[in-house]
Amino acid sequence: MLTYDVVVPVKLLAEAKTRLAPAVDRAARAELARAFVLDTIDAALVAERVERVIVVGDLSGHVDEVPDGVVVVAEPEPRSLATAIRHGIAEARRLAADRSTSAAGASGRSHRGIAVLLGDLPALTGAALDAALGAASRHPLAFMPDAEGTGTTLAAAAAHTRFEPAFGVDSAMLHRALGFHDLSHEVAAPLAARVRRDVDTVGALEAAVRLGPGAHTTAALAARGVVDAVRRGEADSRAADSRAADLRPDAGPSADVDTDPDAGAPPCPSDSIRKGAA
Template identity: 35%
Template sequence: MTSIDRATVDLIVPVKPLTKAKSRLRGAADGGVGEPRAHARLAMALLRDTVDAVRAAHAVRRLLVVSSDPVVAAELGVFGIEVTPDGPVPGLNQAYERGAAVLREQDPAAAVGALQADLPALRPEELDEAVGAALALFAAGARRAFVPDAEGTGTTFLLAAPGTALDPRFGPGSAREHERSGAHPLGGSWPGLRRDVDTAADLREATAMGVGKHTSCALALIPGC
């Protein structure tokens, strides 16, 4: 095996302030009412299930959440999850760049990845397989790889080889933008990794796949939560 096969993988997950996150899901947790606390609880639940899957994955050494929301920092901190605040420039790609800078400063030899925060149906083995597929491409000479979302237009996961800039291009049409920038699309099925949740329809699809315990509780799918 080459050194790239054994690359240490660190991931970044950015989180908006809970009051602003997932605006198109407002009302999904309380029958359309859109009560702020219920919505914030759902946004936090999506994050917690994503984080739980990352922490259970064997291929990921370190997880860094980028968020300036004190509730996010406090709740995740209880479980030993590292949170760093956003930098001076707002935005999703800026948050990823901020996280990549922190991780690379501490270990320049790591492979650094960007993962969306709204993957409640993610399975740890899916993430392990995606990381393995990316590392195999890196061993063959590629420097960046990504996983398109379920629709094929967005991106849920981006990984950069050691010594390579992450160069995140998340936003509308990000799959095309990442491929144009030289990142290689990964072709595994990985339904939970591809199903990010922006709308009520996305949430229904993820729920049908089987979401984690936090999202289930937020949606009252588990009695007594």
């Protein structure tokens, strides 16, 4: 069974999750960011296909004691997601080479893969991550798009494979162009949903709550009454969208609903979760 060293980039708490404002205040955002990271790490630590978790960034604001199986390396300057990921991959390769040399005596070649996992997946479970990495193991390069289909939450490479993931804006499109295999249809939908549901916005947080977040996020939500704030924010967002639609020049009755008196009640518009909606 192919196993992986998993790199998790961790952002400074003070800079995290700004798009949850104003529904979630600054202190609560920092606490949620901390909880997301801890739940992501916990899920990775219990996944059977994960051999080691390498955190790039400062965990001092997240945990009092680094759990067994987690290696923490400082984030290099200048700080950016791309820089942290490159540093984490390099560290994974260095540790793998050291391990292989001491075990085999000479080769210095590891037979583990390397994966990069974003640290804001509060609904992730070990079983869901195992399913995604199991699917990834069938391809030299693979990725899991986020719930919106534009970003990426997980990218993985087989052993001895050049690995230069492209996290950031439109990363799903970029990963496909770079030859990464899209895993979204190779993992059972209930498990894939947990791997794909990162949280940047109020709508995404509400979706993660519906999936069922991990223990740290559940506690943080309860302690700060965030769920009620999130729901108020969602209601305000929907109301704003409705007002904007009413003001459109072409927003007459025929634009969006069937007004045939024999057609019954008009259909309810379906909610959508949009990146950047908060």
